[in-house]
Amino acid sequence: MTTVSRRPGLTPRHLTRTAERLSFIYLERCTVHRDANAITATDAEGTTHIPSATIGTLLLGPGTRVTHQAMSVLGETGAAVCWVGEQGVRYYASGRALSRSSTLAEAQARQWANPRSRLAVARAMYRLRFPDEDPAGLTRQELLGREGRRVKDCYRAAATRTGIPWRGRRYVPGDFTSGDAVNQAITAAAQCMYGIAHAVVTSLGCSPALGFVHSGHELSFVLDVADLYKTEIGIPLAFEVAAQDEEDVGSRTRRALRDRINETSLLNRCVDDIKGLLLPEGEATAATEADGDSVTLQTDGGHQIPSGINHAGPDDYEDGLW
Structure with a gap:
């Protein structure tokens, strides 16, 4: 070794x-x-x-x-x-992960590998988005149905609040200008949030691909994390920007989103939410404190032993160090 x-x-x-x-x-x-x-x-x-x-x-x-x-x-x-x-x-x-520890990556893999814990994390994500509902006992299909209705309600509420006519979500991949002003703003906000979520996920050392709601894509977990803040931040802000002016919607949405993220301390919250979703209660702080260059070896029974040592014993080798 x-x-x-x-x-x-x-x-x-x-x-x-x-x-x-x-x-x-x-x-x-x-x-x-x-x-x-x-x-x-x-x-x-x-x-x-x-x-x-x-x-x-x-x-x-x-x-x-x-x-x-x-x-x-x-x-x-x-x-x-x-x-x-x-x-x-x-x-x-x-870039590279900021974290030196594999704690979060291993926790994510454990939660993802078990279908029951994977569903439990998906329910916890729904609870973060809509704290007024209890998703306990809901199937995946029921979670998706409720999420879809809540997002539609969010669109309608934002349209009513800002006075923008809403004809539904319209986005043609590869053709940003095909949608009206508010759809362009929603797209710009969503894509920026994906980039931000990806930065946080990778900086914590998590796998962008192991999602709990989304699946089958290299950015599945990134999409999961970005969606946590869609109805609270992304959609309302997009309607506000579009209501101000229909010109230069993309760049104005990015600037407004940057300010809103700073005002709400979203990066700090995003880090805490990921740790809270993946780690058992009470271990998030310990994972942060233990962010060091600690490399161990796995043995039977889940025990960890020091690395960099020849574990064959002194009878087989003169020096126990590799």
């Missing part, structure tokens, strides 16, 4: 916890480069320095170029990078 090298004590990725980062930064028509541990955005108006360790998600819009050095430091700091096209936002790549 080989040993895993320990990381240096101070690197850029240790500076800022996921919950304390900026939700996302949107850049367009500029060149993104690196200066020490910051990234720079250079356009016709000059150069702006952005501390890389404070970024949760970097959205690269039309006309952006990014250098290898910039991607290197973003990868070190665990930031997610999304390329944003004129047809909407699409997740393209991400």
Whole structure:
């Protein structure tokens, strides 16, 4: 068994916890480069320095170029990078996990692998979205039916509140402008939330693919997490933006969503919600405190023993260390 090298004590990725980062930064028509541990955005108006360790998600819009050095430091700091096209936002790549511990990844795998616990997590997700309902005992089909009705009610309520005519959700993949203003705003908000959720999921070391509601896609768990805040934040904000003006809906939605996420401390909440869903009650804090370079070996009975040691015993080898 080989040993895993320990990381240096101070690197850029240790500076800022996921919950304390900026939700996302949107850049367009500029060149993104690196200066020490910051990234720079250079356009016709000059150069702006952005501390890389404070970024949760970097959205690269039309006309952006990014250098290898910039991607290197973003990868070190665990930031997610999304390329944003004129047809909407699409997740393209991400950095390394900020967490050194596999606690959350292992907990996610255990919960996902058992059909009963997988359904229990899906019910807990529904309870987070709609705390006024008790989903205990509901089947998956019943959960989906209730969720669909609640989302439709949310659309109608937001339309009534903002005075926007609502003719239903309309989105053609690959054609962002095919929908009306409010549908464009809903799409922009949803896709940004997917990028943010992906950044949090990967930074915590979880698997984006092991979903509890969604399935069969590399981002199933990301979609699960993003949907937790759809009816509370995404949909109402999209209607508010569309009600103000029908011009430049996509960019205005992104800016408004960024402000709303900051106001509601959504990143911090997202981290807590993921830990609460995956870990037994009372273990979330312990998982955070135990985020170190601790590598052990699995043995029978679920016991963990130290790694980096030859467990054949001193009678077989002169030195117990590999």
